Amino acid sequence: MRLSVIVPVLNEASGIAATLGALAPARAAGDEVLVVDGGSHDGTPELAAPLADRVLVAEPGRARQMNAGAVAARGDVLWFVHGDTRVPPEAPEIVRGALLSGRAWGRFDVAIAGRARTLRVIAWCMNRRSCLTGIATGDQALFVRRRAFEAVGGFPDQPLMEDIALSRSLRRRFGWPACPHGPVVTSGRRWEQGGVWRTILLMWRLRLRYWLGADPETLARLYRQVRERP
Template sequence: MPAHTLSLIIPVLDEATTIEATLGSLEPLRARGVEVIVVDGGSQDATVALAAPLCSRVVEASRGRARQMNAGAAAAGGEALLFLHADTRLPEAADRLMAAALAGGHRWGRFAICLEGRHPLLPVIATAMNLRSRLTGIATGDQALFMTREAFETVGGFPDQPLMEDIAMSRRLKRLSPPACLREKVASSGRRWEQNGAWATILLMWRLRFRYWRGASPEKLAREYRHVR
């Protein structure tokens, strides 16, 4: 998979404090021909103005991470797609690592994760996330999901739901092939655990995932998640 066939899609909403650093870290990939698309969901800050000079294009979409990622995929020109959170940095050779994984027969995959911050539990949380993902074949958006365009289109893209869209997408993609669980790590912000409390956040996410597995609607879970935050 030549690098110029890769499109990297970043959904954003009011990310003015992080977007320049995120896009700046992607300059080596852009220099190798990777398309970088920022999908804005209606930011009220300077996100769009800051992002425009540092990416291939900015796309506007309805608010909602799933909708934004689907809009970015529709605008992308690559034969492979990578979905990146605005507070997450890829390893320098991410395009080559993806290429090797997809060329090896996998149709989708994810990176391992490390969480940046001062809380002593963050390395433990990251290790648990990586182990859980490897055992279950389910990936979260923090781990930078990637896939072939053909796989994305076969499963119909991300489901239009306000929470757990990454879990639902992983389940769809698992029907096509097992994921490539790359050991190379993306670096993601641990601010969620630091701001809301590590144990409280862990328990909240496990409770929400369990209820989702039991059939609770993503809309109801999203309302609870926003209320707690």
């Protein structure tokens, strides 16, 4: 069971070496690591090249980048790891064990690195919500058998909530995800730069509107407008 780790990036120069360094054990075991760049201008591809098997270029947009990586991947399992997320050394074997138990897909618990203590509460809520709903977010390093990913058509081509949409399709078709505790560690910069509570309220608002049927393009514009405000 060979893993293809797909890492979508856009201007991740400050942390890409740590992300890919944490995946070195997977490469040493024969798995592949694909970095898919969406148009970085900070040198991310150059920094990633020595630490990955291939660096690809795709149209910007996380869903498009991850789908492009999936097309190029050679493994039996597709494992999507964000560019600011670090996985524990034992993570590849955790993925294999989870899928060999009969599940078609899964995700990790997540911890959020940062100064604010509130980030621990956010991570706990994310993990708990995911367990109760069977829905994974991209920060949780989603993994899926290739045949299951292809059966549901991959990530929908939308600028926001692509992880939720894929999770819903996988849950409907293949059942609930495996939920190993891990955890993987993701950066808390998004919350800290935008203000922790402000970002929490924004994400709750966007998710509620998405569940009520709002167009992802509209939600993406709202997300950018709010994040760009001083």
